[in-house]
Amino acid sequence: xxHPNRLWIVYLARAALFAAAVVMAVAPMLLATRDIAIxxxxxxxxxxxxxxxxxxxxxxxxxxxxxxxxGVGAYALFGFAAIAHVDPYLAIxxxxxxxxxxxxxxxxxxxxxxxxxxxxxxxxVAETIMLAAGKLSAFGGGSGISLxxxxxxxxxSRVTERYATIYWIAFAVAALALVATWLLMRSRxxxxxxxxxxxxxxxxxxxxxxxxxxxxxFLWTAPFLGLAGAVITLQxxxxxxxASFSIIDWTVYVIFIVVIGGIGSFEGPIIGTxxxxxxxxxxxxxxxxxxxILGVLSIAVVLIEPRGLWGLVRRLLPADVIPISRRRRVRx
Amino acid sequence: MGELANQIVQGxxxxxxxxxxxxxxxxxxxxxxxxxxxxxDLIVLFSFLILALIHATxxxxxxxxxxxxxxxxxxxxxxxxxxxxxxxxxxxxPIILVTFGLSIIIQNGLLGTFGADTRRVSGGGFETATLxxxxxxxxxxxxxxxxxxxxxxxxxxxxxxxxxRLGARIRAVSDDPATANLVGLPSARVYATAMGIVGVTxxxxxxxxSIWTNFDPTAGPSRLLIAFEAVVLGGLxxxxxxxxxxxxxGVAQALGAQIDVSWQLLAGHxxxxxxxxxxPEGLFPKY
Numbered sequence: 001x002x003h004p005n006r007l008w009i010v011y012l013a014r015a016a017l018f019a020a021a022v023v024m025a026v027a028p029m030l031l032a033t034r035d036i037a038i039x040x041x042x043x044x045x046x047x048x049x050x051x052x053x054x055x056x057x058x059x060x061x062x063x064x065x066x067x068x069x070x071g072v073g074a075y076a077l078f079g080f081a082a083i084a085h086v087d088p089y090l091a092i093x094x095x096x097x098x099x100x101x102x103x104x105x106x107x108x109x110x111x112x113x114x115x116x117x118x119x120x121x122x123x124x125v126a127e128t129i130m131l132a133a134g135k136l137s138a139f140g141g142g143s144g145i146s147l148x149x150x151x152x153x154x155x156x157s158r159v160t161e162r163y164a165t166i167y168w169i170a171f172a173v174a175a176l177a178l179v180a181t182w183l184l185m186r187s188r189x190x191x192x193x194x195x196x197x198x199x200x201x202x203x204x205x206x207x208x209x210x211x212x213x214x215x216x217x218f219l220w221t222a223p224f225l226g227l228a229g230a231v232i233t234l235q236x237x238x239x240x241x242x243a244s245f246s247i248i249d250w251t252v253y254v255i256f257i258v259v260i261g262g263i264g265s266f267e268g269p270i271i272g273t274x275x276x277x278x279x280x281x282x283x284x285x286x287x288x289x290x291x292x293i294l295g296v297l298s299i300a301v302v303l304i305e306p307r308g309l310w311g312l313v314r315r316l317l318p319a320d321v322i323p324i325s326r327r328r329r330v331r332x
Numbered sequence: 333m334g335e336l337a338n339q340i341v342q343g344x345x346x347x348x349x350x351x352x353x354x355x356x357x358x359x360x361x362x363x364x365x366x367x368x369x370x371x372x373d374l375i376v377l378f379s380f381l382i383l384a385l386i387h388a389t390x391x392x393x394x395x396x397x398x399x400x401x402x403x404x405x406x407x408x409x410x411x412x413x414x415x416x417x418x419x420x421x422x423x424x425x426p427i428i429l430v431t432f433g434l435s436i437i438i439q440n441g442l443l444g445t446f447g448a449d450t451r452r453v454s455g456g457g458f459e460t461a462t463l464x465x466x467x468x469x470x471x472x473x474x475x476x477x478x479x480x481x482x483x484x485x486x487x488x489x490x491x492x493x494x495x496x497r498l499g500a501r502i503r504a505v506s507d508d509p510a511t512a513n514l515v516g517l518p519s520a521r522v523y524a525t526a527m528g529i530v531g532v533t534x535x536x537x538x539x540x541x542s543i544w545t546n547f548d549p550t551a552g553p554s555r556l557l558i559a560f561e562a563v564v565l566g567g568l569x570x571x572x573x574x575x576x577x578x579x580x581x582g583v584a585q586a587l588g589a590q591i592d593v594s595w596q597l598l599a600g601h602x603x604x605x606x607x608x609x610x611x612p613e614g615l616f617p618k619y
Contacts, residue, residue: 062428064369109605112612113564116367116424120560127557128601134594142594247553252436259429288440295437302429303418 006318013321024171028164040167040235042277043174047228048250049257049269050177051221056255057264058193059217060115060200064251065122068106068129069099069222071245073229075133078239081151083138088154092169092230099226100219102129107218123247130245144240152237166234173227184220185266185324189213194325197264225250259298262310266322271310334468336590341469343586344579348479349540351578353555354562355485355571356533362569362618363506363526364412364420366427370435371534372556377438378404378538379547380446383453393453397539401532408531413524420523421509435552442549453542478540482578485533486571492529502526554597561604567614576615580607 024043028036048070055061076098080091106125113121134142156162184190192213195203204210228250233239243249253276261272276294283290305311314320357371368374378400385396415434419426461473493499505512505522512519541547541555561581566573581600588599607615 056425060423060425062425064428064432109609112608116361116365116428117560117564119369119424119428120367120556121564123553124557124561124601124604128598128605131594131598131601135598255429255432263425288444291440292437292444295433295440299415299430299433299437302426302433306426 006316010317010319010321017321021175027171028167033160033163036163036167037235038277038281040163040170040231042273043167043170044228044231044235045253045257045276046269046273047174047177047224048254049261049273050181051224052251052254053258053263053265053269054181054193054217055221057258057268058197059214060196061214061218062115062119063110063122064119064247064255065106065110065124065126066221066225066254067245067247067250068122068126069103069225070229070232070250071126071130071133071241072099072102073226074233074239074244075136075139075229076226077230077233078139078145078147081154082145082148088151092227095230096223096226099222099229103219103222107215111214111218126245126247126251130241133245134241139239142241144238144243146238147233155234166231169234170231173224173231177224177227181220182266182322182324189216190324193217253294256294256298258308259301260294260308262308262314263306265307265310265314265320266324267314267320268308268310271313272308275309337467338469339586339590340583341471342475343583345471345475345479345582346586347575347579347582348475348482349537349544349578350558350562350581351482351575352478352485352533352537352540354559354566354574354578355482355489356530356537357556357559358563358566358569358571358574359489359526359530359533361563363502364416364523365506366416366420366424366431367560368530369428369431369556370438370552371431371559372554373435373438373552374531374534375538375541375555376547376549376552377442378535379453379542380442380451380549382539382542383446383451386453393455393539393543396453397535400535400539404531404535405528406531408534409524409528411531412527413520416527417520417523435556439549439552446549448548448550450546450548451542452546455543459543474540474544478544481536481540482575485536486575489529489533489571498525558600561600564614565604565607567617569618570614570616573614573616573618 023030024039027039031039048066052063052066055063055066073095076095077091079098080086080094081088086094106122106129109125110118110122133139139145152162155165185193192203192208195206195208196210196213200210229244233244236243257272257276258269259272260275261270262268279290279294283293301308307314353372353375357368360366360368360371381400381403382393382396385391385399386393389396391399415430416427419430455474459472459474463471463473463476465471491499493502501512501517501522502525504515505517505519509519512522558578558581562574562577565577565580566575581604584603585596585600589596591599
């Protein structure tokens with residue numbers, strides 16, 4: 001160990017992370033409605049960021065079309081809850097399932113493209129799905145449609161109650177995404193993914209099943225993105241092609257979050273989402289400039305410290321705050 | 333029947349513009365092996381530059397476009413030399429992220445400077461002139477000019493890449509940068525020159541696009557997608573293939589628009605995906 005004296009910082013950070021999780025679990029009892037709404041958005045964006053990081057940071061699938069699955073989840077929720085009159089709580093996991101089913105043909109298409117072309121290829125597919133969603137007249141066509149009041153009331157008759165319920169759903173989804181992906185990264189599969197991140201050819205040579213891992217990661221992310229789409233729809237109470245499939249909200253911001261926070265690390269998306277919300281809260285009044293700042297910042301990160309903010313911090317620390325690699329002590 | 337034939341002819345001509353968008357992308361994909369996410373935004377950026385030049389000096393669209401050509405070459409050269417070159421050869425992730433950041437910066441820079449309004453440049457009556465050829469087919473002088481220029485661009489780029497010393501250098505660096513360096517080729521400068529040429533194709537397509545279609549600061553991504561589809565359909569690295577790819581997309585969109593205006597874009601994407609699934613290597617793959 002290089003810095004044994006700094007290990008206390010790691011323990012402190014873990015304690016802070018745990019405390020933050022506990023506070024977030026009971027947030028609706030502590031905060032005002034407006035803050036709850038912002039935290040709900042935070043959790044949805046965090047879920048999407050964790051998934052994009054898994055794809056681009058580890059599995060070498062640099063997709064610019066993951067907003068497609070958020071939109072599919074949104075439309076599936078509306079379809080089950082408002083059209084098929086399924087119990088709204090059941091409609092949420094069903095939208096994850098639909099996103100997974102849609103991911104299969106999408107994967108067949110985009111996996112035929114080599115990595116450099118996959119980015120734009122996935123964007124073409126997302127655009128096609130969005131335009132196709134605009135053709136569904138039961139979903140309001142190109143202009144979209146609001147969730148019926150009966151469905152909305154299923155999550156609470158009073159506004160504050162509803163905000164709290166939707167917040168807890170978002171919290172459950174983000175927690176599931178975080179813990180499940182953490183367990184994945186700690187498994188044998190995660191070991192292969194880390195090897196792939198560090199050296200893809202080398203990983204292939206030592207027997208990591210590259211294609212299998214790519215397929216697994218792609219299918220892993222789709223249901224979580226679908227869940228995020230369902231939560232976002234419950235919060236916005238409306239589906240429409242440009243908003244539900246928003247490339248700005250669910251892909252552009254997410255890429256900035258992961259890149260600035262630190263791509264290819266478990267802590268990166270979490271730090272990135274926090275930084276993004278701080279920037280958004282304090283800089284949103286400067287309009288287009290906050291995009292320009294994010295763009296310049298992300299290019300600077302790629303040029304100067306490709307491992308992002310977390311990469312900078314991690315240099316000073318002896319261990320990961322969220323450990324995904326298991327250390328084996330070597331006897332001498 | 334005449335109406336259908338007319339739509340197909342119009343689609344073919346639109347394909348010329350699409351091929352123009354795609355030619356620069358084809359070159360950067362073929363030579364530098366990366367997809368520039370900001371490609372469409374650079375086209376829109378130059379359209380705004382042409383618009384600003386016209387407003388500032390009162391010159392016509394053609395001289396304004398010609399004035400931007402050297403700017404585009406130098407811009408492409410420096411973009412490659414001082415930004416893209418630094419992340420080339422480190423895998424695809426950094427280059428995608430850098431061009432992606434660039435795309436967002438250009439879009440929002442244009443929004444901040446010019447506002448969100450939809451713009452168009454006047455071609456001085458040139459854009460409304462048509463030739464009647466009978467059988468219900470009318471050919472606009474502007475689309476025909478664009479189509480002919482697109483063919484000339486393919487010829488010029490083909491000649492440049494396969495008949496000149498510069499082209500031989502570009503191909504050598506593209507095939508194997510390490511060996512090209514060993515035999516004394518300044519690969520960074522060769523890449524930068526290639527990107528300068530890409531810049532010129534961007535400025536030419538921006539000039540024609542600004543007269544023929546409406547554009548706004550967020551119009552870049554749709555141009556990128558069209559250009560990408562034309563490149564992949566045609567087969568990576570094949571310039572004639574790119575032209576054919578553009579024509580296929582133009583015709584698909586024209587026929588889709590016959591059903592309903594909102595089918596126009598969807599039809600283009602669907603035809604792309606179907607052909608891509610059947611022939612992932614494109615119609616005329618070069619490598």
